[in-house]
Amino acid sequence: MTERTAPTNRNFAGPNARNATAATIILNNNNRQKKSSGSSSPIKIFIFTLIFLAAGLLCSAVYLSRELDLKHDAAAAALISSSSSSSNNRKGIHKIIPINAATAIDNTRGSGSNNIEAANTDDDHRKKQSIATQHKVHGAAPIIPATTTDFSTFKEYPQDRVYCMIPFIWNPKIYHAIMSTWGQRCDTIHFLTDAMVGGELHGDHISFDTDNNYSNNNNNDGGEGTQPYWEFPPNTFPPNIKFINMTRSWEQCGITTNRHTGRSEHKVCRHIWEKMWRSWIYVSEHHLYDAEWFCKVDYDTFFFPDNLKYYVRDVKGWDPILEHHYFGHVIQHRNRKDRPMVVGASACWSRKTLQGIAQVYRDMPKGSNRGERGKCEDRAHATEEVTTSQCLREHLNIEPEPARDDQLREYITIDQYPLVLSWNRTEQGEWWYWKGKPKDAGQMENTIARRPIGIHKYKKPEEILRLWQEFYGPRGNEALENVGLGRHGEVAKKFVEEVRKAMGIDP
Secondary structure, X not given: OOOOOOOOOHHHOOHHHHXXXXXXXXXXXXXXXXXXXXXXXXXXXXXXXXHHHHHHHHHHHHHHHHHHHHHHHHHHHHHHHOOOOOOOEXXXXXXXXXXXXXXXXXXXXXXXXXXXXXXXXXXXXXXXXXXXXXXXXXXXXXXXXXXXXXXXXXXXXXOOOEEEEEEEOOOHHHHHHHHOOHHHHOOEEEEEEEXXXXXXXXXXXXXXXXXXXXXXXXOOXXXXXXXXXXXXXXXXXXXXXXXXXXXXXXXXXXXXXXXXXXXXXXXXXXXXXXXXXHHHHHHHHHOHHHOOEEEEXXXXXXXXXXXXXXXXXXXXXXXXXXXXXXXXXXXOOOOHHHOOEEEEEEEEEEHHHHHXXXXXXXXXXXXXXXXXXXXXXXXXXXXXXXXXXXXXXXXXXXXXXXXXXXXXXXXXXXXXXXXXXXOOHHHHOOOHHHOOOOOOOOOHHHOEOOOOOEEOOOOOHHHHHHHHHHHHOOOOOHHHHOHXXXXXXXXXXXXXXXXXXXXXXXX
């Protein structure tokens, strides 16, 4: 409580006292004015001095910020061109700590801590932020976008946010290539990664070149092998790397010799099905309300999130909350009775479908060692596409929906786009790609839609960066100019020009 001064008895002092008081006040005011006029010059000098010092500090801060940005740019470029991993791995395979199938690790909170974030209370993931300022590796600079493309003219789809999930084996070069290109356009992007870390991925093989290994081994024994993520220091990996512990590890298959390089390489074990169902359970429990559409994207698929939003809203008009949808490039040549399935290059579903299938995955039988037998179950060496479609059909009565435009052109390719644009159904006949497709489906230059959602089989970081330049880079850039030089150059060049125009990159 504020202390108040006791009132005076001035109202009862008489008229003479009041007149004397008034005269005193006037004299005091005159004295203050004289003092203030005499002291105004030092005050002004003091104020101008403060302003001058503040301006100097501001200029210094701007200069230091620019110097740091230049250093960050150089460091980020180095991360793209070379692995940020240290050499030497520990020998042997480490035991994986068993955890719940839906549990991943929040590696930003230290080694071995459980990620217990609740999706419906995680406001950070609901905001559209620049990923380029968030993710760092080993204290390196933030990821720098591959170009300065202006996306302000792109149509916004606030009710159709996209969650991109990449099944992954940790590889810093590929990670940075994705995050500096199409990964920027996902509303949320996570790399669901095996718990064992080591080596360098080359397609379906992994090499243990001691100059490129990503390891925390300080023994300098030069040995081959892997080690679990929890043996690395806290904050070693970017926060959108989510480690999934599995009962079947990727690195326990045999050693082969690379016929091109002569190096010994481990063949990557194909346990993608276990990773898929465990990953989707995790996503449903932690990120269900971060998006309306959820897409599994292979690391070697160049993805177009903005075109996906265009497709589900402007082309199809789907409701992701109330409707079941499971869509992509549909083929039907491998599984029993030629039932259709979505190719694994990029497969998407609505939030309603994710909710339903996550519960199916929780309840399905686990641990089978038998081969393909048309059942929705966890089993070794299961084919991801076949089993996914089986689970959806058997338990939710959901059939895959082909993503094609009004000219029956595919939105997602299963091979590199110049090659796909040369496929001639009339001349080549009904090989497996065409099996089950409509008779008047697009072929040759009309095989791919002009607002593609994904183009497949680009496994090298430099290929990912090149595609970004081709489809999003400024007109006249070197990658774009070289499109027309290949075997199918003229057709490919025309396709790229039409895609850029359809997306609004070029007028």
